[in-house]
Amino acid sequence: MPSESAKKRQAQKKERERQRQKQTSAKKKQKAEEQVNGASGGVDGNECSEGACAAAPGAVTPSEDDAKVKSKPVDKKSAARSCTGVLASHPLSRDIHINRLSITFHGVELLSDTGLELNIGRRYGLVGLNGSGKSTLLDALGNREVPIPPNMDIFHLTEEVAASDMTPLQCVMEVDEERLRLETEAETLMKLSGDMESERLQDIYERLDELDAATAETKAARLLHGLGFSPEMQQRPCKDFSGGWRMRVSLARALYVKPTLLLLDEPTNHLDLDACVWLEEELKKYKRILVMVSHSQDFMNGVCTNVIHLHKNTLVYYRGNYDAYVKTRSELEEHQMKRYNWEKDQMQHMKDYIARFGHGSAKLARQAQSKEKVLAKMVAGGLAEKVVSDKLVQFSFPDCGSVPPPVIMVQNVSFR
């Protein structure tokens, strides 16, 4: 039996949901009226750059989402990609499980009939050889080219915010869009499941509380400060900043939005050491799903709870951070190599025996036949593959000698 306080809490939640639904309908009505009157300007030049917006698509009802996908211009990269897979997790779950995932890019198969498993609360480091397809996988996820439920919100950090007149603070605080999206999603979930207690609904309510306008500015300013923006810089127009700094604004937006699935490709690329340290601490606390590619092993060690290794067109999962992955992988490979050598010796031994005694006396021939059966069984049961070390490329740079000063001289140069 639920306690009195639990009943009270539930009643409060229901009331809150009713209020929200009312507000959402009112907002939608207003928006529709504005569109009829031609008052809605749509996306102007001051909005976030296209990549980031497209990568954080509104997680709305399936039909609205479909419409968005259809109206989204197909970029060259996604046109060159082909993805197939089957959603195995429940559409309302906060985990993503996709079976038989295959991705082809420019006719080359990067993933072949593999499984993608992303669970809520985990922070995955995606590793693999250069060119194995890590960025392509993130792009495919960010573009929803794989069957991710439409109610799952995704932010894929792809581009810096536009060089507009908006300040970094304003860019980060564009929260109304998210609030409206979450309210619509809550409404959809209620219609689909009718379960007020569903995990996703609770998550949405928490997020809506977090988006409280009274504290929005403080939160946005905290994120920007962590990424190196002084209070004065936070008030300057974005067009005054270089691409690298505008990328930091994009990163702050991603952290502000806190999507269910956050995709980051080399997030430390534009950061100095202080900002890297701050970001590591921030991502360590990320409670939803993070999938990140990073060349920095230290950073991955600090942030990741799991590692996904893109290896031979499949995704292999490891628990723990980067160091744990290296250790476990090396132990597994050592074991695999031992098994490979043992099987190779056994098979050679049996083959020799069969060749030598297969046509001998009846007794020896019978033994040879029995060895043949064992051999066939071993092959049918699957043999251990030989471990092949990752391809390493080594560069050597010849000594160029010393260059007499001045190496470089810059005079009367300004930077905007």
Ligand SMILES: Nc1ncnc2c1ncn2[C@@H]1O[C@H](COP(=O)(O)OP(=O)(O)OP(=O)(O)O)[C@@H](O)[C@H]1O
């Ligand atoms: N424009 C293109 N035309 C043909 N093949 C391409 C093109 N762009 C990328 N590729 C190939 O697609 C594959 C996957 O590239 P992707 O960038 O996803 O790999 P990655 O694992 O992220 O690599 P890195 O670690 O170097 O960033 C690579 O083998 C690459 O050579």
